[in-house]
Amino acid sequence: MAVQTVAPAADTPTVDLGPAVALSCRECGARSPLGPSFACPECFGPLEIAYDLPSGDPEALRKQIEAGPTNIWRYAPLLPVPADVASLPGLNPGWTKLVRADNLAAELGVTGGLHIKDDSGNPTHSFKDRVVAIAVQAARTFGFTTLSCSSTGNLAGAVGAAAARAGFRSCVFIPHDLEAGKVVMAAVYGGELVAIEGSYDDVNRFCSELIGDPVGEGWGFVNVNLRPYYAEGSKTLAYEICEQLGWRLPDQIVIPVASGSQLTKIDKGLKELIALGLVEEKPYRIFAAQATGCSPVAAAYKAGHDVVRPVKPDTIAKSLAIGNPADGPYVLDIARRTGGAVEDVSDAEVVDAIKLLARTEGIFAETAGGVTVGVLRKLLEKGLLDPAAETVVLNTGDGLKTLDAVAGTGPTATIRPTLASFREAGLA
Amino acid sequence: MAVQTVAPAADTPTVDLGPAVALSCRECGARSPLGPSFACPECFGPLEIAYDLPSGDPEALRKQIEAGPTNIWRYAPLLPVPADVASLPGLNPGWTKLVRADNLAAELGVTGGLHIKDDSGNPTHSFKDRVVAIAVQAARTFGFTTLSCSSTGNLAGAVGAAAARAGFRSCVFIPHDLEAGKVVMAAVYGGELVAIEGSYDDVNRFCSELIGDPVGEGWGFVNVNLRPYYAEGSKTLAYEICEQLGWRLPDQIVIPVASGSQLTKIDKGLKELIALGLVEEKPYRIFAAQATGCSPVAAAYKAGHDVVRPVKPDTIAKSLAIGNPADGPYVLDIARRTGGAVEDVSDAEVVDAIKLLARTEGIFAETAGGVTVGVLRKLLEKGLLDPAAETVVLNTGDGLKTLDAVAGTGPTATIRPTLASFREAGLA
Numbered sequence: 120m121a122v123q124t125v126a127p128a129a130d131t132p133t134v135d136l137g138p139a140v141a142l143s144c145r146e147c148g149a150r151s152p153l154g155p156s157f158a159c160p161e162c163f164g165p166l167e168i169a170y171d172l173p174s175g176d177p178e179a180l181r182k183q184i185e186a187g188p189t190n191i192w193r194y195a196p197l198l199p200v201p202a203d204v205a206s207l208p209g210l211n212p213g214w215t216k217l218v219r220a221d222n223l224a225a226e227l228g229v230t231g232g233l234h235i236k237d238d239s240g241n242p243t244h245s246f247k248d249r250v251v252a253i254a255v256q257a258a259r260t261f262g263f264t265t266l267s268c269s270s271t272g273n274l275a276g277a278v279g280a281a282a283a284r285a286g287f288r289s290c291v292f293i294p295h296d297l298e299a300g301k302v303v304m305a306a307v308y309g310g311e312l313v314a315i316e317g318s319y320d321d322v323n324r325f326c327s328e329l330i331g332d333p334v335g336e337g338w339g340f341v342n343v344n345l346r347p348y349y350a351e352g353s354k355t356l357a358y359e360i361c362e363q364l365g366w367r368l369p370d371q372i373v374i375p376v377a378s379g380s381q382l383t384k385i386d387k388g389l390k391e392l393i394a395l396g397l398v399e400e401k402p403y404r405i406f407a408a409q410a411t412g413c414s415p416v417a418a419a420y421k422a423g424h425d426v427v428r429p430v431k432p433d434t435i436a437k438s439l440a441i442g443n444p445a446d447g448p449y450v451l452d453i454a455r456r457t458g459g460a461v462e463d464v465s466d467a468e469v470v471d472a473i474k475l476l477a478r479t480e481g482i483f484a485e486t487a488g489g490v491t492v493g494v495l496r497k498l499l500e501k502g503l504l505d506p507a508a509e510t511v512v513l514n515t516g517d518g519l520k521t522l523d524a525v526a527g528t529g530p531t532a533t534i535r536p537t538l539a540s541f542r543e544a545g546l547a
Numbered sequence: 548m549a550v551q552t553v554a555p556a557a558d559t560p561t562v563d564l565g566p567a568v569a570l571s572c573r574e575c576g577a578r579s580p581l582g583p584s585f586a587c588p589e590c591f592g593p594l595e596i597a598y599d600l601p602s603g604d605p606e607a608l609r610k611q612i613e614a615g616p617t618n619i620w621r622y623a624p625l626l627p628v629p630a631d632v633a634s635l636p637g638l639n640p641g642w643t644k645l646v647r648a649d650n651l652a653a654e655l656g657v658t659g660g661l662h663i664k665d666d667s668g669n670p671t672h673s674f675k676d677r678v679v680a681i682a683v684q685a686a687r688t689f690g691f692t693t694l695s696c697s698s699t700g701n702l703a704g705a706v707g708a709a710a711a712r713a714g715f716r717s718c719v720f721i722p723h724d725l726e727a728g729k730v731v732m733a734a735v736y737g738g739e740l741v742a743i744e745g746s747y748d749d750v751n752r753f754c755s756e757l758i759g760d761p762v763g764e765g766w767g768f769v770n771v772n773l774r775p776y777y778a779e780g781s782k783t784l785a786y787e788i789c790e791q792l793g794w795r796l797p798d799q800i801v802i803p804v805a806s807g808s809q810l811t812k813i814d815k816g817l818k819e820l821i822a823l824g825l826v827e828e829k830p831y832r833i834f835a836a837q838a839t840g841c842s843p844v845a846a847a848y849k850a851g852h853d854v855v856r857p858v859k860p861d862t863i864a865k866s867l868a869i870g871n872p873a874d875g876p877y878v879l880d881i882a883r884r885t886g887g888a889v890e891d892v893s894d895a896e897v898v899d900a901i902k903l904l905a906r907t908e909g910i911f912a913e914t915a916g917g918v919t920v921g922v923l924r925k926l927l928e929k930g931l932l933d934p935a936a937e938t939v940v941l942n943t944g945d946g947l948k949t950l951d952a953v954a955g956t957g958p959t960a961t962i963r964p965t966l967a968s969f970r971e972a973g974l975a
Contacts, residue, residue, distance in 0.1 A: 189617050189642070208649065210909055214617070216670075221636065222712065240668060242644075242909070244947070280909030284650065290974070295961055300728070300947050306956040307946065309906035313974060314958040325964035332966055334975045478737035481638055481670070481708030518735065519672070519728050519947040528734040530742040533723055536753035538760055546718070546741060547762040 134260055139199035142347055143169040145449075153199075155261045155344040165445070166347045167387075168199045177396035181366060189214040191249055191355040197391060198355070199348050200256040208285050209255060210277075212248030213355050215240040217363035217511070222479035223492075227499055231370065232509040236360055237482055243304065244517035245438070245485075246381065247277035250352030254341035255285050257348035263339035265290055266310075269322040270342075271377070271438045272301030273516055278341055279308035290338070292322050297437060300520040318432065320442050346380075353381040357388025360511050361398050368398050370508035373406045373495050375487045375515055376416050376461070377439045379446030382407055386453045406504060407450050407461040408494035410436035410469060410486070416447045420454060420461035427451070435466045435524050436486040438516055460503045464493035470524055472496065476514070483518035491515075562688055567627035570775055571597040573877075581627075583689045583772045593873070594775045595815075596627045605824035609794060612786075617642040619677055619783040625819060626783070627776050628684040636713050637683060638705075640676030641783050643668040645791035645939070650907035651920075655927055659798065660937040664788055665910055671732065672945035673866070673913070674809065675705035678780030682769035683713050685776035691767035693718055694738075697750040698770075699805070699866045700729030701944055706769055707736035718766070720750050725865060728948040746860065748870050774808075781809040785816025788939050789826050796826050798936035801834045801923050803915045803943055804844050804889070805867045807874030810835055814881050834932060835878050835889040836922035838864035838897060838914070844875045848882060848889035855879070863894045863952050864914040866944055888931045892921035898952055900924065904942070911946030919943075 134153045141150040146164025187193030191213030192205040224233035238246040266282040275291040282289035289310030306312045315322045329335045374382045392398045412434025427447030432440035472493035498504035534540040562581045569578040574592025615621030619641030620633040652661035666674040694710040703719040710717035717738030734740045757763045802810045820826045840862025855875030860868035900921035926932035962968040
């Protein structure tokens with residue numbers, strides 16, 4: 120991540136972002152005021168949100184949440200958003216299905232209960248709608264009029280759609296070689312879409328440059344200068360998983376790693392639920408999943424390193440193809456601290472896993488879902504994941520956006536509309 | 548629809564389909580026992596489900612529904628399904644968003660409140676998950692082991708996914724010229740997928756032939772021999788719309804017409820809610836939407852006919868391309884009885900409407916959604932729809948499945964990752 124701060128405009132309005140009280144450095148702990156900043160003014164470390172979370176009766180908070188809307192705004196008391204957020208125009212993502220995956224469990228020998236948290240049910244069919252929804256509130260609060268981002272595809276669609284609905288201009292940046300579905304989806308909402316000749320990491324670097332340029336004034340880059348807010352959206356995955364389990368922590372979670380932000384925030388969300396008394400404390404293990412063609416965190420984990428060495432991505436799992444993951448070291452730390460692991464699977468294993476999940480549970484995942492299900496299988500084979508423990512696997516996107524991955528899949532037969540032709544094809 | 552009955556197997560188990568008590572002929576009213584039949588044994592008219600619906604305190608029923616799961620099974624007391632349906636393996640569709648479309652309303656001059664019922668949020672991203680979910684329960688009850696259908700695409704995916712999860716074999720039939728996304732989605736769940744050289748109507752005729760053949764024994768064709776059950780799934784759209792409005796009828800609804808079944812069942816659902824006292828009775832108007840390239844019902848409506856003359860479809864709205872709509876006459880009757888209308892839009896208007904909805908509300912609809920939004924606009928222009936009345940428009944599918952319709956949509960510019968290149972492209 121580029122080390123750079125953006126000073127809040129002098130006319131920044133009084134900030135009402137609910138329980139959020141400050142920005143806090145993840146490295147040195149220094150606090151700074153809420154604003155469109157992403158690096159610590161003291162040490163240039165990454166910033167995250169510090170809260171004054173509701174204290175008192177957990178049962179009352181649980182009831183308040185349960186009475187809320189069936190989207191992420193049921194957790195508004197735990198998020199950096201104004202209290203009336205549910206009434207503002209937005210896509211209202213979240214409260215996606217936690218699918219009990221008994222068929223898949225039987226096939227893989229998982230006996231402790233297996234669930235897929237299926238975020239393809241979000242408005243633009245990826246988990247990115249969660250993080251963008253939070254960033255939109257920050258953008259509104261800080262007076263930005265253009266929403267922007269660097270994206271491997273899913274985020275571009277999520278930003279385009281959210282901007283359209285919430286009344287922002289949008290200008291999003293993508294690598295030039297994305298899947299057709301993601302490109303059309305990013306463009307169809309009518310904002311500016313700019314393709315960059317380069318990798319996602321090139322796009323990201325370009326955006327950091329743009330944000331320091333006068334051209335970028337008034338622009339809220341959801342994953343750059345609004346990143347501390349944006350990233351908090353992933354906490355809602357932790358909240359929903361636990362609430363959908365009946366206010367209970369799972370034993371094991373398998374999470375895909377691109378920048379690593381999602382995994383670190385799910386861990387943060389679980390810790391908050393424990394601290395608030397909303398779930399009973401018990402050990403949980405977090406497993407990180409990468410595609411072998413872009414597995415810098417898995418490589419560091421296996422080598423026993425603390426530092427993540429950037430790679431040049433080469434995988435069909437484009438939504439995870441971040442060669443220089445900003446939160447890589449935090450992922451390593453969490454996997455090691457919780458007794459999890461970081462594992463990777465080849466593109467062929469990704470495709471197999473997409474088909475396995477579709478065939479057993481009727482869920483058509485994008486390549487990132489193939490990565491987590493493939494890693495689940497590999498972890499079981501290696502004895503790193505306990506088959507007798509309750510396990511949740513994330514599917515963060517939709518197979519319709521990565522059709523090429525299963526392009527060989529088509530009709531069993533093509534016939535004339537007659538019984539004779541049906542019989543000739545050997546189908547009777 | 549082919550006029551043919553399929554006798555229940557002699558060993559049909561005792562039927563427990565909740566409040567469903569019999570099959571009833573829509574033409575002559577004759578009753579027959581619940582079974583895998585679709586045509587009246589007396590007059591060959593189409594059969595539908597007759598219920599013994601809960602009587603008594605509407606407030607208690609309303610509370611029971613509100614305490615139910617956030618999917619169609621909250622309405623189990625009003626559907627032909629066993630009481631424990633929510634605990635059986637299935638995709639659990641429904642409870643999709645009713646989106647308040649203020650931006651679109653402003654653009655079109657609707658002042659009475661405009662909502663999009665967005666069924667792209669279902670598990671396989673179309674409303675078909677609703678009808679298939681009900682058909683699966685009937686198939687289970689009647690002892691079928693293979694799920695089948697004729698499909699314009701969406702249904703094939705819905706059947707494939709539901710069969711995979713619920714433990715059925717599947718074999719589905721599609722026309723050979725469908726969109727790539729729909730073909731892959733129909734195939735990826737691992738069932739048999741058979742492409743037929745012909746139109747949807749040819750596929751449909753072939754399935755009717757197959758069902759009378761020994762080959763089709765043990766096969767539940769969701770939209771043929773299970774059709775009376777299947778069709779009831781569309782009632783849940785009516786239930787959800789009214790509950791999401793706060794247990795209130797809308798004034799006007801715009802519904803797409805393929806076979807016409809969905810529209811007739813939404814009308815049935817609204818009437819049930821009134822009869823049960825769950826909503827206050829008031830007049831409502833139902834508008835039917837077709838693509839001009841397959842508009843036999845609109846043509847009959849405009850000509851003042853009661854009979855629908857079959858056409859050969861030629862439109863990009865393939866999910867509505869049924870040239871010989873079984874429920875066409877009922878659609879005419881409902882539109883006329885409620886003071887609605889039947890209107891159609893050209894393919895160009897469909898594409899415009901897809902972009903309009905995306906740009907204003909961040910919803911990327913498939914072509915069928917372009918048809919309803921396009922028809923909404925046309926009805927307003929013609930003064931047939933009251934802009935001051937509360938209006939709900941259905942989006943029944945997902946834009947990712949009909950990418951070709953907006954294939955021209957892409958990046959504003961492709962640039963090198965430099966500020967200079969950004970400026971050269973005129974984007975700064």
